[in-house]
Amino acid sequence: MLDFLQQLVSGLALGCIYGLIALGFVLIYKATEVINFAQGDLMMLGGFVAYTYITIVGLNYWLGFLLAVLTMGLVGMTIERFVVRPILGFPLFSIIMVTIGLGFLLRSLAGMIWGTDDLKIEAPFSQGVLKIGDLVLAYDKLSVIVVTVILIAVLYLFFNRTRLGTAMRATSENMLAAYYMGIPVKRVVSLVWAISAMVAGVAGVLLAPITFVHSNVGLALGLKAFPAAVLGGFGSIPGALVGGLIIGVVETMAGFYLPQGWKDVAPYIILLLVLLLRPEGLFGALGRKKV
Amino acid sequence: MRFIFKTDYEQDIKLMQHSGAWWSYGLLFAVLAAAPYFIGSYLQSQLVFVFIYAIVGVALMILVGFTGQGSIGHAAFLAIGAYTAGFLQSRGYPFEVYFPAAGILTGVVGAIVGIPALRLHGIYLLIATISFAFIVEEILARWESVTHGNEGMRVRAVEFFGQTVTRDSNSFYFLCLAILVLVIIATLNLMRSPTGRAFIAIRDSETAAKSMGIDLAKYKVRSFAISAAITGLAGTLYAHKMSFISPEMFTLLLSIEFIMVIIIGGAFGLHGAILGAIFIVMVDPMITMLKDDLPGMIASLSRGIGMGDDGARVVQDRLYAIFSAPGLKGAIYGLIIIMFVLFEPMGLYGRWLKIKLYFQLFPLYKKSTFRRQKTYVKSERNR
Structure with missing residues (x-):
């Protein structure tokens, strides 16, 4: 029983990481109906930027954290301006290919700039563990859980309660109509990319003590976040968290109770089942046009 | 400028639109057929890779360019074709048996993958094909009695009607060229048949296609199956050319390379698949x-x-x-x-x-x- 609980807790921690990356997908999808395949790589970049500020420049952890997140916001805006904006409104497939290409580019550039060794950022809280009875949870994993929950709550309220959030939803619904209503569509899209890259930056910094910073870390985690986003229903912010948690727990359990190999495939099997049985996911709303 | 004045439908669907095309394509074919006697073995080997990539490019073109369905999982179909060839060859079957068998098996798998495609479009379909590719990769690594797992599998030279065709010989070059030409002709014929026109209608507007009485489910599955089957055929050639196959050869990167083939070539005609294949194969030497x-x-x-x-x-x-x-x-x-x-x-x-x-x-x-x-x-x- 203790084994089970321990696996459950570490599954939840892993799930929060997936949820955090899936949140990035969801934000961009919610506002522009584009899937950013480079989301995991943006997260990786965030880790490297934070490493530069904290370890190389020698700034205080929290200051470095903040600067890294702001830098990632700028990166997101730059990407939107020069890569995404020129092809927004063209077939979805081309935009997705561009983000895949962008992922390649970021991955290799990061490898060239920062090398291919595993880098580590020391967080002030990365040593201790939280003990509840016999359960053990490291503080750095706890930080991921706490931050994910807070971020998701804040962004959920932002999208559903604020004017800007409503403008973003309107943009995704119908860009032309949003223009007519006086919404500055270009600025809205740019802002969404900035927010999404900032979320990726937060994820990258928080993950640095757990998975190390490496140029390939983004690809592996980014691809695992797809099942999370799909399970939650692409376009639903709380769905990203719930989907991430389910995928994280299933993956950890499969690694513990099932033979070797199931761990890596289990998320994708779930993904295919969801797509077959309920493509709109747990929280999504997917309308159908009848002919 | 040449103006073709079409007077009936038969003329509109002719394989070669005018007599000049016979000359230019005939000349190209003659040059390619004569090439192995003039070029070095390195260039010849590169050309064989171009042929194999072009076959996959044609397959993807049917699915992506003509039917408008995305797929980032074609490396998995290639792998299924390659492993079918390797497995059946190790059981002692000759090329003329396992080559069609690989095509049929991959086609059946493709049809099964195509079934979710009925309910999905856009990104969901892409994500589904990616996860399919991951699952296949994992199965290849784990099903050791058939695939030898991560150790990989040796593939011997082609035994074609009693003759041994090694992977660097001129005969293998001709085999690949012949299969490419056959695949292209078959695809051209497919695209001027009602099935092909249904594919294009689905690409242009699913709603319109449906209202014209096209059974979306049937044609989408068919498109997936045909595309997968052709990729499976390319897989057997790929296995023979590499002479060794292992699961880490068929990764996401390879699927993306295949997509690049048609994006670089131009995703609206078969010429694009060939040009893109040439480009992609050239990248490594460059x-x-x-x-x-x-x-x-x-x-x-x-x-x-x-x-x-x-x-x-x-x-x-x-x-x-x-x-x-x-x-x-x-x-x-x-x-x-x-x-x-x-x-x-x-x-x-x-x-x-x-x-x-x-x-x-x-x-x-x-x-x-x-x-x-x-x-x-x-x-x-x-x-």
Whole structure:
């Protein structure tokens, strides 16, 4: 029983990481109906930027954290301006290919700039563990859980309660109509990319003590976040968290109770089942046009 | 400029639109058929890879370019074809048995993958094909009694009607060329049949296709199956060319390379698949050239403009360090994808058509002939 609980807790921690990356997908999808395949790589970049500020420049952890997140916001805006904006409104497939290409580019550039060794950022809280009875949870994993929950709550309220959030939803619904209503569509899209890259930056910094910073870390985690986003229903912010948690727990359990190999495939099997049985996911709303 | 005056439908669906086409394609075929006697073994080997990639390109073109369904999982179909060949060959079956068998098996798997495609479109379909590819990769690594797991599997030379065809021989080159030509002709015939027209109708508008009485489910599954089957055939050739197959050869990167083939070539005609295949196969030798020759060349150039020997050596070392960085291939792939989608969305074949039209219309060519129609994003969730 203790084994089970321990696996459950570490599954939840892993799930929060997936949820955090899936949140990035969801934000961009919610506002522009584009899937950013480079989301995991943006997260990786965030880790490297934070490493530069904290370890190389020698700034205080929290200051470095903040600067890294702001830098990632700028990166997101730059990407939107020069890569995404020129092809927004063209077939979805081309935009997705561009983000895949962008992922390649970021991955290799990061490898060239920062090398291919595993880098580590020391967080002030990365040593201790939280003990509840016999359960053990490291503080750095706890930080991921706490931050994910807070971020998701804040962004959920932002999208559903604020004017800007409503403008973003309107943009995704119908860009032309949003223009007519006086919404500055270009600025809205740019802002969404900035927010999404900032979320990726937060994820990258928080993950640095757990998975190390490496140029390939983004690809592996980014691809695992797809099942999370799909399970939650692409376009639903709380769905990203719930989907991430389910995928994280299933993956950890499969690694513990099932033979070797199931761990890596289990998320994708779930993904295919969801797509077959309920493509709109747990929280999504997917309308159908009848002919 | 040639104007073709069509008077009946038979003329509209002719394989060759005018007699000149017979001459140009015939000449190309003759050159390719004579090539192995003139070119070196390295170039010949590269050409075989071009043929194999082109077969996969044609398969993807049917699915992506003509039916409008996305797939980032074609490496998995290639793997299924390759492993079917390897397994059946180790059981003692000859090429003429396992080659069609690989096509049929992959086609059946493709049809099964196509079933979710009925309910999915856009991103969901892409994600589904990616996860399918991951699952296949994992199965290949784990099903050791058939695939030998991560150790990989040796594939012997082709036994074709009692004759042994080694992977570097002229005969293997001709085999690949013949299969490519057959696949292209079959595809051309498919595309001028009712099935092909249904595919194009589905690409252009699912709603319109449905109202014209096209059974979307049937034709989407069919498109997936045909595309997968052709990829499976390419897989057997690939297995023989590599002579060794293991699960890590069929990764996401390979699937993306296949997508690049049609994006670079131009995803609207079979010419695109061939041009894209040539381009992709050329990338690797180009990178090697970048690494080995370019630093020296630029160094001697900078010596020529008076930088002195020391300056030239610094330039050479610096460039060498840049070009031998480990991630260079990924960066180049990324740049190629981004540049083509942003600046040359119709690909190499589109560029060729533009150049041709420029000379045909000489002073009257205008850029807007090929301008893309820009639409505003509308939610897919409400369709």
